[in-house]
Each structure stands twice: as C-alpha cells, then as structure tokens.
Amino acid sequence: MLSFENVSFSYGAAKALDGLSLALAQGELLTLLGPSGCGKTTTLQIAGGFLFPDSGRVMLDGRDVSTLPPEKRPTATVFQSHALFPHMSVEENVAYGLRVRGTPRTERLRRAAEMLERVGLDGYLKSRVQELSGGQQQRVALARALVLNPQVLLLDEPLSSLDARLRVRMRSEIRSLQKTLGISALYVTHDQEEALSISDRVALMQGGRLMQTGAPEEVYFSPQNDFAADFIGDAFPVMLEGRRRLLRPDQIAVAEDGPLTGTLISRTFLGASADWLIDWQGQTLRASMPSAAEPAHKIGGAVRFAILPSRERGE
C-alpha cells in the first residue's frame, strides 16, 4: 500500500534519509523507532507530503505520490503537539477536514460527533480545546485525523507530551482503535517500550538508514547488529572466551551455585526489579532481577552468577 523506494532527503548539507526503502502493508501498524536525528520524523513528513524526496519515490496504492502536496494526499497526521486549532471548539476541530472537503454542515457534524463518541469524548462537543486535559486533546487529534477515513494514518510521537501512566493507557487505545478500523498506520517514536508494545512491525533507524525491520519479538531477540541490540533491550558488550559478545541484563543470573564469581559494585532499586553492576575480570556486567527474588547482598562483597545463553525468538 504505502511504500518508500530508495528515498533520500537532505536538509542543506545534512543528509537526513539515505536510500530508504520500506513498505507498509494494508491494515498494518508499522513503527519507526530510533534516536533523535535518525530520520524517522523526516520519513513521516515525506509520507504526509510536508517534504518531497530529493530522490526516490513514494508510492501509494501503486500511484506515485512523491510530489503530491499534503492537502491532496489521502493521509492524515496526528501531530506531536496535537496542533488543535485554538480558536475552534472540539467539534469544529474534528469537522474541519470535512468542511474543507465541502461536506454539508449537518453531515459533517454528525460524523464528527460519531468519531468523538468512538474516542470517548461524547460530552465535549462544544468545549474549547484549551479546556481539555492532555489525554483528551490527544483523542481530539486522533478523531480529527480518523474522521477523514484516511488510507494511511501518520502519528508523530503522539504520546510524548503525556505523562507515563496516560501514555501506557493511550497507546493501547490507539492500538485497539487502529485494529477495529483496520486502518494502516505509520507511527514514529523514540521509546522502545512503546514501539514494542504497539506495533505489528518495528523499523529501527539510525543516521537516515534502516537498521532492521521485523516483528517486535524478532527485533528484540534476534538483533542483527550492535545498534539494534543496544537500542532495544540495553545490551552491553563483553569479551567471553576471547570473543566479543552482546549480553542483556536478564542474561546475567545471580545464584548461590553460579559458576562465575565477581564483585558487587552498586545496586539500583527500580520497584518491580533491581539492577546490579558487577565487576568481573575487569569488565562491568549488568544484572537485572525481579525485586521479590533479589538475594541478600553487600556492596563490595562477592557475587556468584551464571551467564545464560541468549533466547531465540518464540522460545
């Protein structure tokens, strides 16, 4: 449905996208994940028509839309700042796209109300957008995009302005809405947990290039490169038997009868889990364990542990 074919883009001398090829399937939610400056937002803006590629093509349902301006594209965006019109009511905001398309007033107000009910804002039709909470504004932005029934929904870090609890709730709401409507969506985030929890597929980006694409479990358990391993799951490099290997904190198992011995440097309590930093043969290892199962310990004391093999997908 939506596909990027060898797309490059530069801001002056700075290369933002370097030969990106990527395809979004019908009804799929694909997440663009990566650190800031990796090109994920640029990709989304090219998909929405806010930027045109320097080279390469953007195809939508077999049609070249590379230079189609945003107002002509069958895409709809949920902006990072929500970009709600401050001088319009909730209802007017949601109906705006239909108004531009010349939909009759009663019809567009009916559809706006319908969509607002869907996102759980049925009591707020006439409210001013400034009176809404962050989560409610988020829903208005979502309704405003969805009411147009776009071929592709574009979401640019839509949850970044919300607090942690609301973020978790909103992402499952977005996901279930997207699934019920069967809409295809391109979702940008820098938060790996958000990406893993919401997506059908994750596209990991760095420096304007695609580093790895796959289902969440696949990218987590079978990273194809150091970057992928480090960015998803906090892997760290260790020399084992003369070979450099990437380990994740959950692969260091602290146990009375562990075959290896190191020294405990520090311990961080994180609520549900605890992190230990262990010095082992001059290397620093990180171990993560559930707090409830955390053994007795003393900073500077000896620690016995084992290194578990990395799990493969589906194990």
Added chain:
Amino acid sequence: MELALWLAAGSGVLLFVLCPVAAVLRESLLVDGRWSLSAWRGLWGKNWTLVLNSFAVACSVTAATLPLASLLAVKLLYGAPLGRKLLTAVLVLSTISPPFVGSMSYLMLFGRRGLITWRLLGLEWNPYGFHGVVMMETLSQLGVATLLAAAAFHQVDGALERASLDLGAPPLRTLLNVSAPLARPGLTAAALMVFVRSLSDFGTPLFVGGRFQVLASKAYNTLIGVGDFPLACAMNALLVLPSLLLLAARRETRGRSFSLRLAGARSLRLRGPAGWLPEAAAWGFVAIELAVYGLILAGSVTKTWGADFTLTSAHLRSLWNFSGNGFARSLVCSVAAGLGGAVMGAVLARLLERAPAALRRGARVLIELPYLVPGTFFGVGYLLVSSSLPWEVPAGFLIAMNCLFRQLSPSTWSAQAGLAQINPELELAVRDLGGGQGRVLRDMLLPLLRPFMLVSFINAFSAAMTSTGPIIFLVSPYARVASVELFESINSGKYGDASAMATLLTAAILAVNALAWRVSERRG
C-alpha cells in the same frame, strides 16, 4: 501568490521609505542645482551652537527620563497594588494623547500670561529656555519610556527573583543585582529611544525654548521661513545619524509590544525608602498628568486664558465651525493608516518569517528607518518626492501613507510576536486536512493574528491622529488636519482653541480605542 506579495510590499517600502529618505539626503548635497558640501559646512560654522544645544538637550532629557521611568516601572511591577491600574491608565493616556499638551499646560501656568506667574504670584521667573525644554520633553517622553522599561522588567523570569530572595538577598538587593541587570537590554533600548526622540523634537523647543533653539526647531523655521532647503535638509540629515547608530546597535529585540498585560504577580515587594520612592514618583506623575488634562479641559471652556476667566463654549463652537473638515480628514487618514498598517504589518511579518537572513536584515532596516528618523525629516522627504512628480498627489493620501509607514515597525513586530506564538504544526494540520494556502490564511492565520493586528491598528491610528512633524509640510490651506491645527494654535498662543482641539483629539482617540477593544472582545 507569495511573489506578488513580495513585489507589492517591496515596491511600497521602496516608494514610501527609501525614496523620501534618499530625496532629503540628495537635497542636502545639492545647492543651486550643483553638488556641494556647503550646506553641511554651514552646520560646522555658524550653526555649531545648534548642534551642541541639540545634543545637550537630548543627553539631559535621557539622563532625567531613564531614572524616572525606571522608578515608575518598578512601582508598576514591584510596588503596592494600590494605584497600579490608575498609573497604567495614565501612562497609556499620556502615550496616545496629542504631543505638546504638557508644554501648553506649562505655559498656561508659568507662561507670559500664566496663571501662577502672572495672575497669582506675579513671579519673575522665566519659564522659557533650556530648563523648560528639558522638563517638558522629559514629561512627554516619560510615558513611552516607562512602558518600555516596564516591558523590560516584565520579561525577567520571576523564578530568578524568587531564587535570589530564597538565597537570602533582601528585595532591594534582588532588584539591583538580579532584575535590573537582566532588564538592561530593554532599559538601554528605552534610553536610546528617548535620546533619538528628544533629539528630533521640534515643537517643544519652539514653544518653551524662547531664544534657545536646537537643530530640529531651527530646521523647521528655516523650511517655513527663509526656505534654505539644502541647509534645512542637512540639519535634518545630521539628526538622522544617531537614529542610524541606534538601528545598528539594536539587535533583534523582540516583544517590543505596547499592549501591557502586567500580571503584577511578583514575589518581590520593596520595603522602606526603596518602596516609597517609586510610590512617590508614581503619584507625582499621576498628579502632574491629571493637572495637565484638567488645565486643558479648563482652557477649552475659558474665554481668554490669563485675562478673562469667564466660562464660554466659544472655542468648542468655533472648533465645530472652522475645524470640522480638518478633524474629519484626520479621522479618515488615521483609520486608513491604522487598517493599512495592520494588514501590511501582518503580510510583512509572514513574508519575513520565511525569508533568507540577508533579506530579513535589509528589510528590517527599511522598516525601522521611518520609525526612528525625525518626523520632519520623513515629512520633508514626502514633500520633495511628491513635488518632483508631474501630477498632483492628494494631500490626504500622502498623509495616510506617511503615517502608515512611520508606524510600520511596531505594526510588523506586533504581527511577528503573534506569528511566533502560533504553533507551526497548525499550518501543517490545515494542509494535512486538505486546506491549501488560502485556507491557511483564512481559517488559521487571520483569526489567530487578529488580536495582534488590533494592537497594530490602535497604535498606528493613535500615532496618526497626533502626528505633527511628519505631516506638517504635507498639509495645505485646503487640506488641513487636526494635529497640525493644534500645533499652530499653541504656536500662536491661542490656548483656548488649542485646548478645545486637544480635548477633542484625546476624546476621539480614546473612543476609537475603546470601540476597537469592544469589537475584538465580542468576537473573541
């Protein structure tokens, strides 16, 4: 679309800013049709005293105004809540009311037939001269200077002041060590503005200078009387130099908005002498200003000020009979200048927002120039350009254009401040939802910029209603305007007519201000 706007705005600025300014400079170098520096040399010879006088006045006025303005600003932001609204109202009133009303009241009290000097005490005190000019210019600049100083203090982050208090610094220490240094760029801008404006003020020295003259007043007399154009143009051009320096020195100082929304929610509260000094200054200023307006009201219903204090409506009636036409022209020109300025400012702000840096800098100079050069200089430029044209340009058109472009700088910055507050993603959202450029303008930009364009309108309208220097050479016996009539009445000592005109002008400006706010509140 965008190119057309660029062309329109560009040709407007070239025609109505660059051409007049260049015309004056050219005229100062052209004696009897030949290039010559003789006019400029005249400045260094017999007119050297005038140069010194001008700078002495400007320096003294700046030195007197800045501390007073700072005191008033401190009262406004850190002082007792009592009287804050009254002070703000009086400040605004003093910035929108006709110029020279202070000088006129001063003469009504201390002048040759003044109430105090002549009638009551018979004092032998000469109000005319250097001291009179400095006092009256200080009084007339104090309003704008205070609003600028208050804006400077307003921009200081209140959290920094709270941090200083929290670390144990007493309020006055905090004000001097934290707030004042942070407000310094704004205070410097205010000082430079006062300096330039007092340098180019020609009315005050004319009224209360007596035999004491400065470049600006001499240039006016030269243009009106002897008609030595090159010399007068050279005098005016010399006054432009400090403005150009100011322009070069002033970096991008934004947020120079005159719409004061002073929250006054400062944790800093001054106590002791540091507290009552600003209070005293504030109440003193309010008392003087109220006395000024009281005198003018009284003057407008008094038969002959100084000689016959019987009540009369003759001045108001003669105003109606003889000056209605000029007053109507003033209103029409000012509304046109206000509306045009608001639209043009918004268009320019929008264009400059997306322009390359070099173009933006160049445009900024051209936009600021008319605001900073002496009014008479700008006016003479219009006179020179229009008289060199083969056809007659209507005076009303020239007056409106002159007022529009003179206030283009505040109009543009106001719109720019508005644009800066608009989330750039809103424009993307309109386009994403299917709207083109026209929709962006109609559905998003105009509604959100409206409050800022209203500020532009009110500012340009009020300035145009009271504009004197820039348009005094553009009026003719057939095309008169209210502010120039006011000026001429004062100049010829007709305080009754002048008071009546000043009262009417102030009332009209206040009414339009109130009306504009009412309209905007109903809509918003």
